Amino acid sequence: MLRSPDWMELIEKAPQWDLRFAVPEVCLLEAVADVPREWRKRRSEVAKLAVGEFGLTQSQNEWLDVIDRKIDGYEEALGARLADIEADIVPIPEGVNLRDIVQRAIDRRKPYQEGEEKRRLSRHADLVYDTTHRGCGS
Numbered sequence: 623m624l625r626s627p628d629w630m631e632l633i634e635k636a637p638q639w640d641l642r643f644a645v646p647e648v649c650l651l652e653a654v655a656d657v658p659r660e661w662r663k664r665r666s667e668v669a670k671l672a673v674g675e676f677g678l679t680q681s682q683n684e685w686l687d688v689i690d691r692k693i694d695g696y697e698e699a700l701g702a703r704l705a706d707i708e709a710d711i712v713p714i715p716e717g718v719n720l721r722d723i724v725q726r727a728i729d730r731r732k733p734y735q736e737g738e739e740k741r742r743l744s745r746h747a748d749l750v751y752d753t754t755h756r757g758c759g760s
Contacts, residue, residue, distance in 0.1 A: 623699065623700055623703050624703055624704075624707065633707050636707070642708075642710070643704075643707050643708065643709035643710070644709065644710045644712050645704060645709050645710070645711050645712065646712050646714070647711055647712060647713045647714060648714060650700075650704075650711055653700060654696065654697045654700065657696055657700075658693045658696050658697075661689065661692065661693050661696070662693060664689075665686065665689045665690070665693070668682065668685055668686060668689065669682075669686060
């Protein structure tokens, strides 16, 4: 987590570039819900593999145990990683008016677009925008 080459470069150069990492709380909550959900789907696929005829049932069970531990520990591991890079968790500012966000979606004012998934993502993007711009003092 946060170990892609791009992230590693940003983290490495943070002191030199005077970078500060800020994670909107809405993104953290979403990650804590979505990542384990996706991992459970992948775990299910591993569990479905017919490996008994190859004598790999024990290995498969060991894999499943490791996956279960990763899923169960994701929130704590993510929190530790964010602490390692000294990321600030920025709560949704009190000044964010959810009614305005919903009205923008209803009126199809940018950044909202047609389609249920796009509307959901746009509301999410709006919360992230408001959090980073109001919450981080920009």
